[in-house]
Every structure is written in C-alpha cells, then in structure tokens.
Amino acid sequence: MEKITNLKKLKLSPKVNPLIESSTPIKTKNGLVATKMGNDLLDPETGEQHTHALIHTIKTIDDANFVKVFAEGVKKAFELNRTEMRVFQKVLEIYEKEKMTGGYADSITLCWFDDGLNGEKIGMSDRTFQNGLKGL
Numbered sequence: 001m002e003k004i005t006n007l008k009k010l011k012l013s014p015k016v017n018p019l020i021e022s023s024t025p026i027k028t029k030n031g032l033v034a035t036k037m038g039n040d041l042l043d044p045e046t047g048e049q050h051t052h053a054l055i056h057t058i059k060t061i062d063d064a065n066f067v068k069v070f071a072e073g074v075k076k077a078f079e080l081n082r083t084e085m086r087v088f089q090k091v092l093e094i095y096e097k098e099k100m101t102g103g104y105a106d107s108i109t110l111c112w113f114d115d116g117l118n119g120e121k122i123g124m125s126d127r128t129f130q131n132g133l134k135g136l
Contacts, residue, residue, distance in 0.1 A: 031057065083132040
C-alpha cells in the first residue's frame with residue numbers, strides 16, 4: 001500500500017514555486033532533487049539570452065546499480081547489441097573485482113573454460129562469447 005503524504009506537515013509552501021524561487025535541494029526517498037533557473041542559453045544567430053528551468057536529481061545507488069547504469073550508458077553510446085552488452089557487463093564485473101592502483105586496474109585476465117568466464121557460468125556458449133568480445 002502506498003504511503004499517503006500529510007499535506008499539513010509538508011515543508012514546501014503552496015505560495016512558492018520551487019522551480020523558480022528555491023535553490024534548496026528537496027529530499028526524496030532515494031536522494032535529492034534540486035532546481036535552478038538559468039539564463040545561459042544563447043541564440044547564436046540573434047545573441048539573445050533565453051531563460052530555462054533546470055531540474056537536477058541526485059540518487060543514492062549501490063555499486064551493483066552503478067555498474068548497471070554505467071553499462072547501460074555505454075550500450076547506448078556505442079550501440080552495443082545484446083550479446084556485446086552481456087559480455088561487457090561480465091568484463092566490467094571482473095574489472096571491479098581487480099586490485100586497483102590509483103583508481104584503475106592495471107590489467108584483467110579473462111579465462112574461458114567449461115562455458116564460463118573465470119570459473120563463473122555466464123549462460124552463453126564459447127562462440128557467443130567470442131562474438132560478443134569481438135564486437136566490443
């Protein structure tokens with residue numbers, strides 16, 4: 001059942017538009033939402049400045065969720081297919097487990113045997129894995 005908000009205890013005012021007049025972040029269940037009015041958009045043809053409202057969300061996520069969100073961004077940026085994406089996620093998981101020096105792993109070792117990567121079953125054949133790795 002969804003929790004009902006008590007409007008009497010709500011810290012926001014119905015007389016103030018938080019998108020325009022507030023720069024204080026609003027706490028949500030999983031993070032913060034901040035708003036800002038900006039006038040830094042410039043029309044290159046006329047030189048006219050345009051005002052715009054910005055809504056910035058900051059969410060608190062765990063490491064596993066970060067890897068998923070990061071991998072999804074890489075998938076879209078490089079137009080990876082499903083197999084390439086699955087291989088990338090597994091390689092990224094192995095990378096995250098490696099010893100870091102200065103915030104980066106020097107190298108990673110990928111061993112394919114018994115239909116698994118580094119001893120862990122990943123649910124794909126040798127050929128599928130090789131095709132995904134080749135696509136990366």
